[in-house]
Amino acid sequence: MNWVNKCKLPAIEAIKYNDQQCLDIDDLWNALHSTFNMALHHQVDVEILDKIVDKLTSPWLLFSREEFRITIANCSNASAPGPDKLSWSHLKIILKDDECLDTIIYIANAYIELGYWPSHFKRSTTIVIPKPNKKSYDSPKSFRPIVLLNIVGKLIKKVIGERLQFVMAANDFIHPSQLSSLKFKFTIDVGITLMHIIQTGWVKNLSTSTLAFNIAQFFPSLNHCLLTLIMKKAGFDNHIVSFFAHYLVDRKTNYFWNNFMSSILNVNIGVGQGSVLLPILSALYLSLFIYILEKHLKNLKNLVSIISFIDNRLFIS
Numbered sequence: 403m404n405w406v407n408k409c410k411l412p413a414i415e416a417i418k419y420n421d422q423q424c425l426d427i428d429d430l431w432n433a434l435h436s437t438f439n440m441a442l443h444h445q446v447d448v449e450i451l452d453k454i455v456d457k458l459t460s461p462w463l464l465f466s467r468e469e470f471r472i473t474i475a476n477c478s479n480a481s482a483p484g485p486d487k488l489s490w491s492h493l494k495i496i497l498k499d500d501e502c503l504d505t506i507i508y509i510a511n512a513y514i515e516l517g518y519w520p521s522h523f524k525r526s527t528t529i530v531i532p533k534p535n536k537k538s539y540d541s542p543k544s545f546r547p548i549v550l551l552n553i554v555g556k557l558i559k560k561v562i563g564e565r566l567q568f569v570m571a572a573n574d575f576i577h578p579s580q581l582s583s584l585k586f587k588f589t590i591d592v593g594i595t596l597m598h599i600i601q602t603g604w605v606k607n608l609s610t611s612t613l614a615f616n617i618a619q620f621f622p623s624l625n626h627c628l629l630t631l632i633m634k635k636a637g638f639d640n641h642i643v644s645f646f647a648h649y650l651v652d653r654k655t656n657y658f659w660n661n662f663m664s665s666i667l668n669v670n671i672g673v674g675q676g677s678v679l680l681p682i683l684s685a686l687y688l689s690l691f692i693y694i695l696e697k698h699l700k701n702l703k704n705l706v707s708i709i710s711f712i713d714n715r716l717f718i719s
Contacts, residue, residue, distance in 0.1 A: 411530065411545075411660050418540050431664040434530060434657055437542035441623035442671045448631055453694050457573050457637030462514060465507050465561060470497070473560045484550040485527050485656075493553050510558045517644030523555030524653040525666075526674065547622075549655070549674030560678045562642075567682055575636040576685050577692040580710040583681035592711055599707050599718050613717040620713035621680060622672035624687050626650040632690050684712070 417424045419433030474497060477490040497503045513519060527550040536544045551559075567585040570576045576584065581591045596612075603610045630647045650670075657664040673680050692708060699706045709716040 411532065412539055414659075414662075416540055417542065419542060427659075427662055427664075430659060430662075431657060431667070433542045434545070434547075434659070435664075435667050438528075438547045438622050439669060439671050440619060441625070444623070444625070446625045446628045448628060450694060451628075451631055451635055451690070453697065454635050454690060456635050457575050459637050459639060460569050460573060462565075462639035462642050464511050465565075467500075467503060467507065469561050469564065470503060470507060470557070473564060474557060477557075477560070482529070482550055484552045484556065485525050486552040486554075488553040490553065493557060506554065506557070510561065513558070514562075514641050514645050517641060517648050519555075519645065519649035521652065521654075523552055523558075524649075526551050526653065526655045526669075528655045528657045528674070530657060530659055547657075547674065549677055551677070556678060563679045563682050566638075566642075566679075569638070570636065570682065570686070573637050575689060577689040577696075577708075577710070579692060579708040580685050580688065582711045584685055589711075592709055595709055596716070596718070611719050615715055615717075617713045617715070621674070621684060624672050624684065626670065629683060629687055632686050635690070636686055681712075 414424050414427060414430045417430055417433060419429070419436070422429075424430045424433055474490070474494055477494075479489060479491040479494075481490055483489050497506065529548045529550060530545050531548055532539055533544055533546050538544065571585050581587050581595065582589065600610045626647075629650065630643055633643050633646060653669045654666050655669050655674075656666060673683050688710060692710060696708065705719060707718040709718065
């Protein structure tokens with residue numbers, strides 16, 4: 403679905419939440435916000451981190467012109483603008499000037515050094531779009547929130563995300579079963595890995611069984627406190643960990659539904675779909691649980707392989 407183009411959504415009264423019909427626009431905002439942030443008050447046992455060995459800390463170097471130039475060159479001018487109404491084409495013209503580019507780099511380095519992310523960049527616009535191929539569109543769960551952000555903040559986060567990917571590739575914290583949305587990993591790797599496991603079983607005269615499943619509401623459910631602790635385990639420099647501890651809190655958004663816009667609402671759980679940091683942060687988060695699960699399976703002497711593709715999993719035995 404091309405969600406950049408305008409998409410007509412159902413009437414407010416067509417949506418039901420907790421078996422109650424939405425009678426006015428406030429009912430709709432409550433239904434959407436509650437659904438997209440349902441894990442907000444869930445408790446997390448951080449002691450599970452004790453089961454994972456800490457990686458050596460990697461120093462965080464200052465950003466370079468080349469990192470920013472490569473990143474912005476790969477940005478599509480067709481992307482929808484955020485609250486600041488600026489597009490990538492605007493920013494590409496501005497940053498052709500070296501003085502402007504150096505100013506952005508100086509600001510980005512200062513944010514990391516201070517462990518700070520300004521409130522202006524924490525503001526987002528959330529566009530609600532229908533999930534494809536649903537039998538019915540009378541529930542908030544049949545819709546997906548897409549987060550649109552201010553363009554300069556988005557550029558800085560893209561550069562940070564690229565750097566995180568290379569750091570993780572270097573220290574091997576990401577579980578090898580994770581085969582999507584990461585540097586040096588491709589969709590075709592999933593098929594190759596599965597075929598290898600099946601054919602290895604054939605050699606041993608064994609049959610292969612698989613169990614496929616999806617982690618429902620995964621992206622909106624990432625716990626921010628646990629995520630920063632995982633980053634420490636993964637060997638990130640204290641400056642970048644402190645930066646993310648500030649970046650993840652006190653975020654705010656407006657929802658859009660047809661021609662209606664909600665008031666400003668707080669978003670303090672998860673990482674929004676559309677965020678440039680989503681692939682690497684979700685991979686970090688999932689690696690913890692895959693490592694723990696793998697240990698449990700080995701203790702039970704169950705020969706089970708795991709393939710992970712974003713928020714989809716495949717158990718193979």
